[in-house]
Amino acid sequence: MPSATLLGQSVLSGVFIGALYGLLGLGLTLSWGMLRQVNLAHFALAFLGGYLTFQLSARLDPFVILALVAPVFFVLGMALHWFFLRFSVTLLNTLLVTFGITSIIEAGIQWYWTADFHRMENAYAAVRWKLGPLFVSLTDMVTLGFALALALGTWGVLRFTDLGKAIRATTEDAPIAAAFGVNEKLLGYLVSGLAAAVAAVAGLCLALNHTLAPVQIYAWMGVVFAAVMMGGLGRPIGPLVAGIVIGVSEAITMAVTNPTWAPLVSFSLLIAILLFRPARF
């Protein structure tokens, strides 16, 4: 049995990794739940954001880079939505098309940045605080802060504003919402653009905290999808909560047993939830 300090540190790191799961899942759950698009390319986009941050960090502050990358990604998200509308791609085919896009982005990344692992050097990584016996780094707090702010912000917009009401109505029945004067096309572009912009934020957090490599794009898919499913489609806070649950349980598993057992926890959780609580989807 590991010491209390080690266990505490594990839980903490589980929370931080869970925040990143939630951040990656936010864009997915929006486009899946609201636009009926399963966007695998979201991961590739986030990594592209991470690589761009890595590339430009020599000259610019990472947060300035985010301010540049996010609007570009917003436009990319809208372009993707246009493509799906133009060719009326079905839900299952969005999965295949975005897998194709993932391959293209992955190949592009590998061509430009090679298949090697990269780690971004930056001033923020050095900032750490001591909380009793535990350590917390600034970059981890940035991830958690973004994840909380974006999830709660999106939830608030959906819950309390007219815009949110229109989006929720469109999600339930687009033609009827349109008949009542909701501009569902425009909302679709907005949601798709925002989802992609969130990928830019996730990319920044990836670059701040993790190593980047083209193969890593696929490593995140399984767990993040588990978080999205567990959180409930179209619910912005869901992936964050589920992500933290997964992250913490994985971290504890790693601390208590062999680290290679960790995936068993998250996916067994997903399977159990799919089987026993299907009514909520």
Added chain:
Amino acid sequence: MKIALAAIAAALIGLPYLGLPAFYESFGYLLLSAIVLATSWNLLSGYSGYFSFGHGAFFGVGVYTTAALAGKHGWNFLWTLPLAALAATALGVALGAIVFRVRALRGELFALLTLAITFVLATIALNAVDGGPGIMVNVDMPRLAPTASGVLYLLMLAAAALTLWTAYAIYHSRFGTGLFAIHDDEDVAEVMGVPTYRFKLAAFAISCALAGLAGGVHAVFVSYVTVAETFSIALAVNVVLMAALGGTRHWLGPAVGAVAITVLLYAFTGGDAAVAGRALTGLILIVVIVAMPQGILGQILKRFRTKTPSRAVVRAEDAPRQAVTATTGPLLVARGITKAFKGVQALAGANLEVRRGEILGLVGPNGSGKSTLINVVSGHYRADAGSIRFEGEELVGTPAHRIARAGIARTYQIPRPFPQLTVLQNIALPPMFGQVVMHRAAAEREAWRWLEFTNLSDKAHRYPGELNLHQRKFLELARALASRPKLLFLDEVLSGLTLSEMDGALRLIRAIRDQGATIVFVEHVMRAVMELTDRVAVLTYGRAIAEGAPAEVMRHPDVVSAYLGTAHV
């Protein structure tokens, strides 16, 4: 044709004996294994629409079974192959037995579940079987061919032949037709008599067995088995790509896609070309999905689709109806049926009696529970309480497909044809799963009869989406009739029809009765009810309030108040 096939078979079998460089055998092996995996995936996922992203897991179970038994414990390699298939099947059946009972687990949720299974199995294999570094698989090759790679090629050739034959046989069988119906509308398929649960489970089992078999051979081919290479998501996704590229609605489609993608990937191996190849594969995938949603083969076959019906010979003699059995007593008796949806009490102790040979009108205001009653009798919903006896057999708790087989058919108020089956295939489905099980050819002959009966003969090879509402309603009727039910529920077949179309429909319904079927006729058009029915039952608030001759029932004070309100003057 036969000679050509034999020549191809001879060439394929003869390849290892020609003394060519080993490259040809290995490349042939890769092509064949891609064909096995894509085609076996398609048996469940393409045919029945349950998209699996876990095919890599079942393949992996096969790989590890052979690796552990032959590699670690020194068993005879050939003997481990059936065990590899069996292990994968056992896993698939165990999984399916749980998953296929959950109605909500369709579409993308099933896809994710199978994806998750892959990760779980990979973790277990890594920690419990493999131990980390991987397993060496050095086995004594059976001497079937001059070289080891030749033997593996021949084994995979046999597996591919078996897989393609299975796909072909299922495609043309009753089983396959049932799977395609499940793909389009599982609930309707079940009500038409398709044992959906059993069919899905069987398709899953066969699909897993073939993947496991391929895995067993592959363990020896790679000779060094690791978890990362075996349980890769890339394999699952590649398989989906191959099938989607070739066309999932045809037995040969996945094989076409498998050859195309394998050749394409081979063309770009090594270094920078591999990167370009991946990008190109991605691009091709996007273009194909957008330009040919039905896949390469689907697109080609569409060109050859016959638009003008090649009419089958319909024999002159009238349909050999089952004689109206002389047994006395009512055909169907429902007592105290209740059904609630959360707070809403749709049926509150409804009683209904249907006599043999009659047309019973079932009327009542909107929301009175008429459609729910049909859904309960046909087994789509299970009643909360009460009993329904059909020829003495209890129907409550009986699966819907058994009820269909007992001789009860229904139409849907809003037609629910199988959208991706032709009109002819739609109508031929119920006879294959009715009281007398028919083979496909016989069922299609039967379907032609009902096509003529409903005047849809010239639309036989069209898809339901190409029909107008009136024709879709008639299709719905023909499909219900084709199973030759003893008891037929017609749910508002007249709504939305013009007056002249309505007259045509009424003539049809009389003709159906004259052939011996008993009919329950749910309708709001009172003229039709009064004209057509022998008796009328009135339902309000989930309860029958009157039953009897049409004219009498309509004067019944409760009925008048239910429809027009109570007089307050």
